[in-house]
Ligand code: ADP
C-alpha cells in the first residue's frame with residue numbers, strides 16, 4: 001500500500017502531540033499512519049486520483065485517500081464557541097442582505113465594470129428584479145472560514161462562502177477518523193478522543209436539502225446537483241446525495257450547466273424540468289468560477305435555473321452576498337446596522353471582521369505598497385489560488401494604478417492574518433511529512449426559510465484545514481492544505 005512508514009523522518013519519534021514525556025518510536029507512528037490509511041479507504045475518505053484520467057468522471061475508478069492530518073489540531077474552546085455562535089448570525093445576515101437588491105447592485109457597480117464574471121451574475125440579478133421574481137423558499141448552505149491571529153489573539157473571518165461550500169462529507173469523516181485514531185492510540189499520544197467534537201456537517205446539510213425539498217412540496221421532484229464535467233472531489237458530493245437518499249428518501253440527479261441547457265426547460269407554472277425530472281432544489285457544486293462558464297450555453301443554464309420556481313442553493317442574490325466585495329462593504333461603519341437590529345449580534349459579527357478596504361482609498365493603497373506583507377489582495381474569485389501576497393501585492397497595485405482605468409475596483413484589500421504555527425503530521429498520497437503548519441477553521445451554517453417562517457437556522461458542523469505555514473493559500477482541492485479536525489483545549 002503506502003510508502004508512508006519508511007518515509008517517516010526519525011525526528012518524529014520525538015513528536016508528542018499531547019505533550020506526554022514518553023518518546024514514541026518510528027514503529028509506533030508507522031502503525032498509526034497505516035491504520036489511518038486503511039480507515040480512510042474503508043470509510044470513503046477518498047478523492048479521485050489525478051494520475052488516473054478517468055477518476056474525475058467515473059465513480060469507483062481511481063481513488064486515493066483525501067489528504068489529512070494524522071491527529072486533530074488544538075483549538076481553544078473560546079474560539080470554537082465564538083465561531084459556532086456566529087453561524088446563525090451570518091445565516092440571517094446573508095438572508096437579509098440578499099433582499100436588499102439596491103445594496104447589492106450599488107456595492108458591486110464599480111466591480112462589474114472590470115470584472116466580467118461578477119457583471120454577468122449582476123445582470124441575471126437585474127433581470128430577475130425586472131421580472132419582480134421573488135424567492136419565497138430560501139436555502140443557504142454556507143461555510144464561514146476563520147483564522148486566529150497570533151498577534152491580537154482575535155478570531156477573524158477570512159471569508160464567507162455561500163456557493164459550493166465544500167467538504168461537508170469528507171470533513172465529517174475526518175472527525176470520525178481522528179476519534180478512531182485517538183480511541184486506539186490516544187493514551188500513547190496523550191490525546192483524548194472526547195475532545196474532538198462530533199461533526200454532523202453531512203447529515204445536517206442533507207437534512208436541510210430534504211427540508212427544502214419538502215417545503216417545495218412536489219413528491220416526485222428531485223434535487224439537482226450542478227456539477228463540473230470532471231470532479232475529483234465527487235465523493236464529498238456523493239456523501240451528501242447518498243445520505244439524502246438513504247435517510248430522507250429524496251432522489252438526486254447530477255448535471256453540468258451544459259447538460260442543463262441542453263436538457264432543461266421551465267414550464268409555464270415555473271417548474272424546472274431537466275432530463276424529464278421535475279427539479280425542486282438546485283444545489284450548486286459548480287458555477288462559482290468563470291471556468292464553469294466557457295460559453296453562453298452555461299450562462300443560459302444559470303439564467304434558466306434562476307428564472308424557475310426551484311429552490312436555488314444559492315440563489316443569484318445569495319451568491320452575490322458571498323462575494324469578497326460585499327464582505328468588504330459590510331465591514332464599513334454603520335452598514336451592519338442596516339441589516340441586523342440586535343446590537344449584541346452586530347457587535348459579535350463586527351468583532352470577527354478583519355481590516356477590509358476598497359482600493360478607492362488612496363491612503364490604504366499607499367500603505368499596502370509600503371508594507372505589502374501585511375495585506376492580502378483579493379479578486380472576486382472562489383476556489384483558492386487567486387489571491388495575491390507579499391511583494392506581488394505592491395507590483396500589482398503599481399500596475400493597476402498605472403493602467404489608470406477602473407482595474408483597482410476588481411479587488412479588495414484585506415489585513416493579513418498571521419496564525420500561530422504548530423507541528424503537524426500531514427499525509428498525502430500515502431506519504432507522511434511533519435511540517436510547521438497553520439490552520440483555518442470553517443463553520444458550516446444551514447438556513448432555510450419559507451416566506452416568514454424560518455425552518456432551519458443553525459450551525460451545521462465544521463471543517464478544519466491545515467496547511468504548511470509557508471504556503472499562502474489554503475484550498476484542499478487546490479492542493480495547498482489537508483483535511484483536519486478540531487481538538488478542543
Ligand atoms: P477562496 O474563496 O478562493 O477560498 P479565500 O479568501 O478563502 O478565497 O482565500 C484563500 C486562502 O488564502 C485562505 O484559505 C487562506 O489560507 C488565505 N487567506 C485569505 N485571506 C487571508 C488573510 N486575510 N490572511 C491570511 N491568509 C489569508
Ligand code: MG
Pocket residue numbers: 159160161381382383384
Ligand atoms: Mg471562497
Ligand code: MG
Pocket residue numbers: 145159384
Ligand atoms: Mg476560502
